[in-house]
Amino acid sequence: IIKIPDCPEALCFQIRGAAPPYVHAVGRGSEAAAVGLHPGQCILKVNGNNATHGNYVEVLEHFTAYRTRQQEALWVYRTHEDAEEDRVQQAYLNGSSKEDSSLEGGAELDSLQNSQQDSAQTPQTISSPLIIGEETPLVSLTVDNTHLEHGVVYEYVSSAGIKSFVLEKIVEPKGCFNLTAKILEAFAAEDNHFVRNCKRLISLSSAVATMPQYEFRQICDTKLESISRRLTNYQEFADELKTKVSPAFKQAVMEPHSLNSMDFCPTNCHVNLMEVSYPKNTTSAGRSFSIRIGRKPSIIGLDPEQVGTLNPVSYTQHCITTMAAPSWRCLTPEDGDLDGSFSQQNGGTIQEERGLSFLLKQEDREIQDSYLHLFNKLDIAVKEMKQYVIQINKLLSTITEPTEGGACEPPSTEETSPPSLGTEESDPDKAEHGGIKKVCFKVSEEDQEDSGHDTMSFRDSYSECNSNRDSVLSYTSVRSNSSYLGSDEMGSGDELPNDMRIPLDKQDKLHGCLEHLFNQVDAINALLKGPVITKAFEETKHFPMDHSLQEFKQKEETTVRCRNNIQASIQEDPWNLPLRIKTLVEIIQKHVEDGKNQLLLALLKCTDTELQLRRDSIFCQSLVAAVCTFSEQLLAALNYRYNNNGEYEESSRDASPATGVLLNYQSLLSPTVKEERTMLEDIQVTLTELDKVAFYFKQLDESLVANTHVFYHIEGSRQALKVIFYLDSYYFSKLPSRFQNGGSLKLHTVLFTKALESMEGQSQPAGSSLEELPQQINGISLEKVQQYYRKLRTFYLERSNLPTDSNTTAVKIDQLIRPINAMDELCRLMKSFINTKPTQSGYSSSNTSGAGLLPISSELCYRLGACQITMCGTGMQRSTLSVSLEQAAILARSHGLLPKCIMQATDIMRKQGPRVEISAKNLKVMDQMPQCAPRLYRLCQPPTDGDL
Secondary structure, three states, X not given: OEEEEOOOOOOOEEEEOEOOOEEEEEEOOOHHXXXXXXXXXXXEEEOOEEOOOOEHHHHHOOOHHHHOOOOOOOEEEOOHHHHHHHHHHHHHHHHHHHHHOOHHHHHHOOOHHHHHHHHHHOOOOOOOOOOOOOOOOEEEEEEEOOOOOEEEEEEEEOOOOOEEEEEEEEEOOOOHHHHHHHHHHHHHXXXXXXXXXXXXXXXXXXXXXXXXXXXHHHHHHHHHHHHHHHHHHHHHHHHHHHOOOOOOOEOOOOOOEOOOHHHHOOEOOEXXXXXXXXXXXXXXXXXXXXXXXXXXXXXXXXXXXXXOOOOOEEEEEEEEEEEEOOOOOEOOOOOOOOOHHHHHHHOHHHHHOOXXXXXXXXXXXXXXXXXXXXXXXXXXXXXXXXXXHHHHHHHHHHOOEEOOOOOOOOOOOOOOOOOOOOOOOOOOOOOOOOOOOEEEOOOOHHHHHHHOOOOOOEEEOOOOOXXXXXXXXXXXXXXXXXOOOOOOOOOOOOOOOOOEEOOHHHHHHHHHHHHHHHHHHHHHHHHHOOHHHHHHHHHOOOOOOOOOHHHHHHHHHHHHHHHHHHHHHHHOOHHHHHHHHHHHHHHHHHHHHHHHHHHHHHHHHHOOHHHHHHHHHHHHHHHHHHHHHHHHHHHHHHOOOEOOOOOOOHHHHHOHHHHOEEEEEEEXXXXXXXXXXXXXXHHHHHHHHHOOOEEEEEEOOHHHEOOOOEEEEEEEEOOEEEEEEEEOHHHHOOOOHHHHOOOOEEEEEEEEEXXXXXXXXXXXXXXXXXXXXXXXXXHHHHHHHHHHHHHHHHHHHHOOOOOOOHHHHHHHHHHHHHHHHHHHHHHHHHHHHHOOOEOOOOOEOOHHHHOOHHHHHHHHHHHOOOXXXXXXXXXXXXXXXXXXXXXXXXXXXXXXXXXXXXXXXHHHHHHHOHHHHXXXXXXXXXXXXXXOOOXXXXXXXXXXXOOO
């Protein structure tokens, strides 16, 4: 309960939202901040009256200053996005006021940035004093802190006799809803662009003449309408998620329901943090090794009697995320709902019974990806071609240097070309000094004016060289009779200098630019006559276009003729070279535009709008969990508290730019349960799409948001999504220089799955074995892990820098070989689990041996520094118990917990740890452990009477 003074002078906080309303911003140094009001808190009661289901206006009406103009202050916001929104709004209002107000009034109104600069010098920006008088009325607010962390402290004596402390806590991922909203906004922007392009193309098409053309047109119109409804829903969902504050996570929902914004958020997503601390130099002797539990009021690592003598303490943090497997539980759309009009054609209720890996055939996914890939490659190729043309035009416009004496001599060092109009690289002079031939170029009037010359000029050509580019350009001497000279285009007042020449440093540049241009034209032609564009024409043959496939391919002959004309211009009529290059570019652009239009239609035809909605939902859930997990692990690394085998080492952080980051999804889903098999089929497809995501890093203005070190921004499309991490200056400065300079971090996503029950005797879906899908998933994932391991091993071996001393070298080699041997052994064990041969009944010979795949895969990925996410049907019992087992194994493996204490430690953490909090948040959701689960898991099951 917070009691805030009701000061009539100014309102020192902002409240927004509804059901419940939340604190949007708090004035820095204000009375509200002094009494404990913070951005992000939810308002539950006002003066004892329930405000949970009301809106922010009902709360603000209790304050006298609500109807008065708020005083300008330096606000502390809930999120970075709120700060940016208010910054833009305030700047707009200040700009409007300055236009209408007098000079005196304009001096009083300052922009938000000026206000921030002034406030940086004077922390107290609210005029009312912090000292509250006894007569000042108070308004009582009952608030809920949305990001409280449930934590437990344990202590044990390690095998080295050192008393160690374990802080285990559960964290609801911060920024989860805002991140989901931004992903939906990126999807909506992509869909909007796609719909506009398709509608433009359809509107330009000729009249429908045949029935197949009519049917194709109807399909396109129906799908465009469905995509338009989808992007409208995405925009609404994004706006809703931006204002959602409480609860800060999505509870498990078992029943089917209509589509809503929460279907794109991960279910029961919680980050489990375990921080291990122990004195570096002090040992504890005299008592037997055991594990003891207790909530310590003192600092981690210090007993109350130790406070007077501070010892260096080692901190290490381990992070594992638990969540329900990404799922699609929406009701089958009805007519008039989202995608309802097309659901029957796409498969109707059949989609509810199977997952994406079954519904989306591999061939269809590959065709759709090939269309998108070619579309993007054509875009990039045309942009690169335009860059070459710009470089050529700039070179031609700047080569206007007359010679002094008219002699064709190599230029001296003093004779340099005039500065170019654009930025160019300064290549070394590659020309050989020999007889200089001459070639003339036509320069437009604008270029003449820009270069300071009002006449046409002679330019020196390239010198002879031995490169294979001589076939592109051959040079003749001075003037062509058919050139610009003497033609009607040349004015009577135009005069030519006696001699003009191309400086030698320009010759090779122009030579290279023309070669690159022709190579780019060849590459574009190769793309446009490939099998993908042929397939696109076949799929859209019923759409009334202006050209057929044969006519489309014949356009390549036109580009070949243009190239020949350019080569002829260089030899015979160089004045017309820029004009003919322009003609070539226009023809290529038209050719590419026709190809892209065909790809758009093919994409529209092959897109299943209902399945795309489902794919977006599963993808969002998976990506949000991955980003939140990576953020926690990144901050731990930048705090020097993360290491996968002991204390933090900086090399662990430096390896990520070279190798990327490994995301290890661990599934405990059972294929024998229809809903969980569907989840497994969904996530199998989705995780392959996460490899297309890239992480980037930028610096954040941290002065506007309190106690938050990272925010996210999303750019790009489904095929190339960019997640930008905004870090405050402290953390950003600790990033590797490659990331600080804009480098990207690549994702490597793997999924290991194992059911905690035997599948022998279970009914199987038609045409497939229950063990076939998990074995296939695990085999592919192990191969990806081994590839990542080889890259990481190469990185460390290259950085080893072995010393010259033989003894030191032997020690160094031993330090490198031992972890490598351990990794090789783990890979061998994984292969033995995955390659278990089935018996005659179709099931593996030993289910208990297969259960070892879970801890072994965890250790394998853990040693590689992976971000680990554990999933089950609801994100409760199975996944949280697996985390407790994994945390106990980490304590034994890396922090000296005796192996005989592993089960005892697991049992204590199960009873007291954060998993109890997750169960309390989902009281009506049950996720029973299978009765035939392995003994290790059954020993840690909750008692049947429910008493923990």
